[in-house]
Amino acid sequence: MLTTIDVRKFNTLIEINTLINSNYADARSLLTRILESATRLSEGEASSLLLVDKVAKKLYFEIALGSKGPDVQKFSLNIGEGIAGWVAQHNTSLIVNDVESDRRFFSDISKQIGFPTRTMLAVPMRMKDECIGVIELINKKDGKYFTDDDLQWVEIFANQAALAFQNARSFQRVREEIHLLQDQIQIDRGYHTLIAKSPLVLEKLEIIARVAKTDSSVLLLGESGVGKELFAEQLHLKSARKNAPFIRVNCAALPEGLLESELFG
Template identity: 45%
Template sequence: MKTDTCDANAPIDQLKAISSWVSSVQDLDKLLQLIIESATGVVRAEAASLLLLDPTTNTLYFKVTTGAKGDEVKEFRIKIGQGIAGHVAETGQPLLIADAQQDNRWMREISDSIEYATRSMACVPLKINGTTIGVVQVINKKDNTQFTHADMAVLEEFSSLAALAIGSARSLEQVRQENQDLKKELGEKHQIIGKSVILNKVLEDAQKLSRTKTTALIQGESGTGKELLARLIHRESPRKEKPLVVLNCAALPEPLLESELFGHEKGAFTGAAGRKLGKFETAHEGTLFLDEIGEMAQGIQAKLLRVLQEGVFYRVGGNTPITVDVRVLSATNKNLKKEVEEGKFREDLFYRLNVVQLNIPPLRERLEDVASLVDHFLAVFKKETGLSGLTISEAAMDKMSRYNWPGNIRELRNAIERAVVMGNGKTIMPEDLPITASLPKFAGLKVGLTLDEALNEFKKEFILLNLRHTGGNRSKAAKVMDIQRTYLSRLITRYDIRDLA
């Protein structure tokens, strides 16, 4: 870049070139360096610098410098109100100094330290939304003349560009930080609580699954946390930076569900005022979680199967093929295998969705996790209500630890919320809980069984309960039941126990 001579349009051309990069700044340091170097050349200065305010120390530090002594200058800091730069930062008003040696505001210590003869100066404030955040200054004309008001006007334009660049960079950083905070908050909100063996086995399988793009079917009763598990799989996957899109298939009738999944073109049906992108397009390169997949009508099932097989679909009312890369997770509280046998769910779609199956245990099968869940939800509601000193009584905890929780974790959360709101604000008591204490009920008991038959049914269910609790580990289950492992194996054979899901 030639800096000794420039035509009348040079400042405008350089300002236009730089301003086109400012709003999408990627490297602030390089951009500020370019702005100050350009300002130095346009006004034909020997040296220039951009100083920023450090609010913690109320001083200015040299962010960008040009000239032979630029690196040496960066060792210094200037107090607000001190020197020409400090005065401009304090007042927010520009200064044009014809002879620095004769100006009592000039701070000669820096010039003397670096052995630089300062003659004339021009200094302008650097402002964002009317607040001074620093200054831009130029020193000594190369031709030994003085800076003019025209030079000052040019310098103010470059200062405005620098302020815009800094503001854009700070906004981008704020957005990045907010995104990080939001991800952290969502991670905490959607974490899966519990340390039971049976839950840890599910989480271990989910971690393995997250590293692949394999479709998976999550099965479990309502309120067990199927969506939370889907979020964990996405969060731990290579697709985590892309969207996770959630759609409840039970919430929409067939025509609307088709539009939600695949989108529609303008005029595709009454009310289609414009083009709409479907969930598959929105989830491109990410994950699509289809909750309550068992409620999907068979007409939509066929179209979903085609997308899973080919990765291509058409918007409703459209004839342009759309290709997507989407990892599909689905969930249901129904027995899909039984639905297939009854002709209510397509067999080919079932096998396509059920490449890997994860089964979330009901809360009654992992009652040892109740205490951890109670602590988690209590902390959430204490924060929301401001009842920081709220505790839970031992009797209330015991009552919850012996309850069957037919509504699973959702019911537990609601019970804690109700107790927090309706209790005395100090200690949650058993009577604050909208539940009736009960040990898990044995489903096999019924009228008509002989005593031996009832005992055998109980033994079978008891063995199944403990095997599920230990993730199928016979040695651990035998230890819990206080029997020999070999005896447990004989019982498993006797009662034909096979399915631990």
């Protein structure tokens, strides 16, 4: 039978799932919401979400909640350092209900920020079985200990956080690719400047000016390197379609039948 607390936890998970599937851009707000929910439902006094930097081999405090949150974010941990570092290194969850007696506990941060740490719960954020971050909860309220039930629920929230992070990163990568393609289109639409004094070239430009007013296919013939593309650009720029894209196609790469179909129908 589900308790009232379990129902709250399930409802929170449903809300987070909805957010993950609808908001890819604002990853930080979503991760903060997930961490807030995990902290509230597990009754922690403070919490942090750390992300792994594989190149530097460090953990950085991406989000820190609690009265000393802003101070905590100034620190970083080496992989393997402290309880969070151990969790990241071994990709294994951990409950420590007496941190002072645990040799893995890194007390420097707690001492420097003036926040006594009694109990900790830390779980890895996994992407394809690889640890990409750690969620840690500090000091269960009212002097209580973290339980295996707390651990199971926080692991679920950590999986949600990893999914949100992955979605946001994929969204950012796709957005960057779109911007690159848009920039490339603008580059590809750059036209050459054609300056001519030769009577023969000027004559051809006059013909192009007349032909451009018609809505007909035009075939330009000439040896390779004589400037057919330059005349094609001028034809496009003087036509009613000048504001539309000018698309360059390597005709030599087209099958003969397809080329004839495109040119002559």
